[in-house]
Amino acid sequence: MNVTNLYELWTTKAKEDKDLVNELKDIKGDAEGIFDRFYRELEFGTGGLRGVIGAGSNRMNIYTVRKATQGLANYLKGKDRASVAIAYDSRIKSELFAKNAAAVLAANGIKVYIYPELMPTPALSFAVRHLGCDAGICVTASHNPAKYNGYKVYGSDGCQITLEMAGRVLEEINKVDAFEDVRVLELEAGIGNGLIEYIKQDVVDAFIGAVKSQSLNPVKSNLNVVYTPLNGAGRMCVLRILKEIGVHNITVVPEQEAPDGNFPTCPYPNPEKKEALELGLKLCKKVNGDILLATDPDCDRVGIAVKNRDGEYQLLTGNEVGVLLLDYIAQIRTSNHTMPKNPIAVKTIVTTDMASEVAKEYGIEIINTLTGFKFIGEQIGLLEAKKEEERYLFGFEESYGYLSGGYVRDKDAVDASMLIIEMASYYLEKGITLVDKLNELYDCCGYYQNHLLDFAFEGARGMDEMEAIMKNLRENPPVNIGENKVIGVSDYKTSIKTIDGKKETILLPKSNVLEFNLDDKSKVIIRPSGTEPKIKIYLSTCKDSMKEAENRLEDLEKDVKILLGK
Template structure:
């Protein structure tokens, strides 16, 4: 006889009731018959909640899984909230989906529930990138939108990104209020599953052309693109939505020599060539990098399944292809945009740059150099989008992003935008090539001028209920035992974003951190190094970020300095993990 926690057993019994369809009950009975206690516990011990990236989880039966009922409940809760927020209005939402297994089915389900609630739905008739969904919300004048995707997670996952009328993912108070509405649904009979087809409008490729032309207007150096139109660019969508827009955008921008990685060109939710469809992972970039070597490319690009993140490979001074990390890519973009705008005398109308608290301070150094204000937000691009909406027309957003390979140039959308970033990375490569420089050489120039930064991210995966409890315990232990030094380097300040306080370790003085609460700890050393500890909001992981800096006097010593900094990072990480 299977033994479950009383509360979990009650939930299981509820899901075996007559309200649920036969397919769901059959799958649940199979878990019970096979004595899958751990799986049942993980599937029912909590309800899926909106994190930094919305609703995300493993597909399957249960309240903590992505399925018809959890998605239906989330959509009904969102619909209920929209009707309260926009009374006596014809509410409109946009719905899109990526290449993941069940994404299209879930997208139709979401459209059905909205339509049954009298809401007008702009439903994409084919998979499209997340940033195109964000763009469509504003283009169609929608009050909300939903993207069905689990971004770069493994194939077992799917997700539900909910957006507000500015094209930004839900932020406070809307995210919390939607959760309240979702939790107020006590019975699935309250979910209106019966579609009203009259309320569903099909969105075809016409939106692509509008998105592409609006992006093209952002080009900073079209003359460099024209000069380097034969620039050899390798692109892989890693079995995702990037194939629907990136090649077309690059062509419209003026690039005539885009080479697709055929093995990863077809959208496929099983991601057959990779374990993690994440351009942060070396394995996910391997085929694109190999193709780059074969054709002697100038630039290698790869986007994740919903095309909001992009990774790149470039040739180093030895002619070997090298992957850049997210901080390096973002820093190149910030430098390119600000230096080009200054050159063209376009740094006016209160320009600004945004980065997250775990993104390299190199970007802040670059912004300061060009006398452009920069803002820091919590991790999660929704906070960057929220800031863009808050500042509105009073200031001009230029560029920003996250170390996790998410960037945005210009303000067409309110989310990270890989197609947009691909176009600017290609233009940047063309511009510097026309000046006789590679991106690698430009990166070294930046390091020599602003300081050589070395960053490392360590992610520890802790799955299920036990994993969540372990992550919570790790953060509690860190708060209870604040390290006085890391790698034998004194810690001078601790920033606790959960408690909104920055602590001076020498004096004990405390300052208020003026950001929303978030379960993040940062340790700043006397050398200016930064180590951050943060449980992921979208994956069963705890992440540790480390950033160190040194002076690069001569570019010929870069590799040697890099090794020294890497060893320093490892010593510091060893004291905290």
């Protein structure tokens, strides 16, 4: 069916959501607008769906959600008494999409457990395991702008689905016609016959209890905390866990406290971005806060700003916080005599190599995975299968995701918020700030610096351009980047690593990622984003001083932009 016919079909069939009806009317005669909405189906990738909210096969709406859910239901039908847990965040139409997913699953005879209110993504991972479900769905677009929503699918282990499961679910989705093949049961009917059940408070209590079990030190200092949930799902769980560990001096940013999927004060609600933290930083100065915590809309990432000795607030990167937490956890567990034998920490390939230097000090093995926290969760599962899960100490990724226990299999900003505040309190008792401690680690390990560049590619042409860039780099890898020689190329799509002309096999799943190692120990990693229409470029270096490292990154950024023609 061509784009025009598909558009006409939707104008006839898509009648249940007035917003979609109006949008379809508004784009009548707009060839470009129609094409962008219908030129393809919204891609169901390894994490599920993510896209702009709106009408069409290439948008997030009740029909694309229902189609994906029918495919998941078809995949699960072979299981006896299959069940699925569902959660959702504060984004536009999240609750609507979650309830539509529940209605489709129930119509297919699958038991549904759904949270009665918005909850953090890690609470979904927890519920899947706690309730013994076969799968989970979390309706969220994480830290994307307000126009986006998404649909993450989890396996029975609480991890986002494996490549194999994603492929099998996609096969089923591709067999489904969004209007003719989807079964839907009224929500109230599903509740009435017991196929849909709201998740009870005892599950939330168990989740908070599991987080609290990761606490390492009682909070003694009167730390002055400012917190913002960025109008997302974190408020209830984060405030509860902080109070339970003894933190009572907490001020919440009022403009960003209530759930609001429009994110009126921060159009890009990403705690990695300073712009999203501006109101929190302003409040910190007003109340003389010691630390600012900011969780993203689905509360699986957390960013921080810390008051330094000059009274200024310094934003710490995901790499810096991850290294601080790894050192803190290892330090306290060593002193408490709770460090496991042969401890393991897990990080992604784009996360700072400084973690390896910290790990050496404590005899911790570092495992590197592909980008995506599900690969860290997978490592926890492999340890659990060998009955060695106690060896897992900590996992983190540069994009502000952290996890210190195996009670969930996804990054958890509730856990991370607790540990960050506990860590800040611990060092405050010793008369130092987190910035002071970070500088100690730099002096010891070397001045590792990392920087992320990303370039957006919107629409159908953008996707083609992204593919062309990756294809050209793969087929014609650079000999030099700037004045530095490329001494190693790792192609994670072909699983081949070439160092000084010698080939090695990369023992990780295939992924569309290229890594270039330079002769000054700097590194460039390039990959298309799995969640946004962007190419992401990770730059890293290590020098003998911060100034040298910062200068090298500036030069490397210029060189990479020239390489990509940007």
